Amino acid sequence: MARKKIALIGAGMIGGTLAHLAAKKEMGDIVLFDIAEGMPQGKALDLSQCGPIEGFDAKITGSNDYADIAGADVVIVTAGVPRKPGMSRDDLLGINLKVMKSVGEGIKNNCPDAFVICITNPLDAMVWALREFSGLPHNKVVGMAGVLDSARFATFLAWEFGCSVKDVNAFVLGGHGDTMVPVTSYTTINGIPVNDYAKIKGVSESRIDEIVDRTRKGGGEIVGLLGNGSAYYAPATSAIAMAEAYLGDQKRILPCASYVEGKYGLDGLYVGVPTVIGAGGTEEVIEIELSDEEKNNLKVSTDAVEELLEACKSLDGSLA
Numbered sequence: 001m002a003r004k005k006i007a008l009i010g011a012g013m014i015g016g017t018l019a020h021l022a023a024k025k026e027m028g029d030i031v032l033f034d035i036a037e038g039m040p041q042g043k044a045l046d047l048s049q050c051g052p053i054e055g056f057d058a059k060i061t062g063s064n065d066y067a068d069i070a071g072a073d074v075v076i077v078t079a080g081v082p083r084k085p086g087m088s089r090d091d092l093l094g095i096n097l098k099v100m101k102s103v104g105e106g107i108k109n110n111c112p113d114a115f116v117i118c119i120t121n122p123l124d125a126m127v128w129a130l131r132e133f134s135g136l137p138h139n140k141v142v143g144m145a146g147v148l149d150s151a152r153f154a155t156f157l158a159w160e161f162g163c164s165v166k167d168v169n170a171f172v173l174g175g176h177g178d179t180m181v182p183v184t185s186y187t188t189i190n191g192i193p194v195n196d197y198a199k200i201k202g203v204s205e206s207r208i209d210e211i212v213d214r215t216r217k218g219g220g221e222i223v224g225l226l227g228n229g230s231a232y233y234a235p236a237t238s239a240i241a242m243a244e245a246y247l248g249d250q251k252r253i254l255p256c257a258s259y260v261e262g263k264y265g266l267d268g269l270y271v272g273v274p275t276v277i278g279a280g281g282t283e284e285v286i287e288i289e290l291s292d293e294e295k296n297n298l299k300v301s302t303d304a305v306e307e308l309l310e311a312c313k314s315l316d317g318s319l320a
């Protein structure tokens with residue numbers, strides 16, 4: 001069987017980390033694509049030289065030519081610019097929307113059968129726009145956010161309880177941003193509902209609320225500490241888990257920014273929901289029972305996503 005091909009569009013901090021992880025796991029041959037000349041080629045060369053030491057066998061190439069992503073099985077998109085001081089959310093939206101247009105066309109023309117995972121922010125709007133521009137089926141284009149947000153929630157809970165992160169199954173829904181919805185009712189410590197476990201361990205409700213709040217602001221906390229740039233290790237690890245679920249037809253249920261039509265009372269937008277990922281891409285969106293408060297929180301979150309989509313449509317008439 002031919003080796004799988006993984007195309008990484010954007011060879012920056014997350015792109016480079018994705019390449020390293022994918023190579024270590026021998027997921028396939030890797031193409032690092034970027035508009036910056038020399039940089040993806042340099043990273044590819046550097047990463048290739050890890051092979052003899054780590055013992056992985058993967059061909060890693062850098063490119064500035066979309067033709068080199070031809071036939072990719074998986075495409076992970078991190079292309080774009082981060083928000084800089086003084087830049088409004090709309091400024092960022094405008095710039096990254098244009099990036100999604102060129103990336104979408106590159107995918108459509110070179111690897112229309114790929115499973116595409118978008119990471120570029122603002123996530124829920126960019127994955128929607130990328131799908132529109134690429135014209136791929138909705139089940140083959142997905143956004144990465146919930147796996148990361150849930151991992152942040154799980155990490156903070158494990159620290160609080162002094163338990164292993166392996167035993168925490170945390171759950172975050174909604175858009176990627178301050179309005180995301182960490183769902184405590186579906187969060188367990190090895191099957192024990194988190195609120196029950198908090199009582200056992202003498203952890204107050206307000207402490208759990210603080211952890212929920214820290215999760216919501218988890219990206220910003222890292223931006224503040226780094227001083228330049230945003231998180232990249234855990235975002236890359238999260239997208240790799242999604243790619244592995246697709247390539248291995250694992251049928252994992254992962255919180256992803258998936259296209260929702262009908263479920264959760266939503267119609268035609270991408271937002272974080274539990275999703276089955278297998279060989280068919282995003283095979284099913286799972287609709288879970290939510291409390292009234294969780295429903296309200298999800299509504300606030302999806303309203304924020306809708307607003308971004310309207311902004312995209314007014315910035316690019318072809319999306320209207």
Ligand code: A3D
Nearest residue numbers: 010011012013014034035078079080099119120121123235
């Ligand atoms: P960075 O290191 O700046 O890499 C972005 C790369 O995109 C750079 O190398 C650019 O040269 C390249 N690029 C810009 N325009 C284009 C284009 N038109 N075509 C191809 N490449 C282009 O950023 P990063 O890797 O740290 O982050 C990438 C994106 O992920 C940003 O938008 C972040 O905001 C986002 N991000 C999302 C999450 C989520 O959880 C959703 C988490 C962390 C970062």
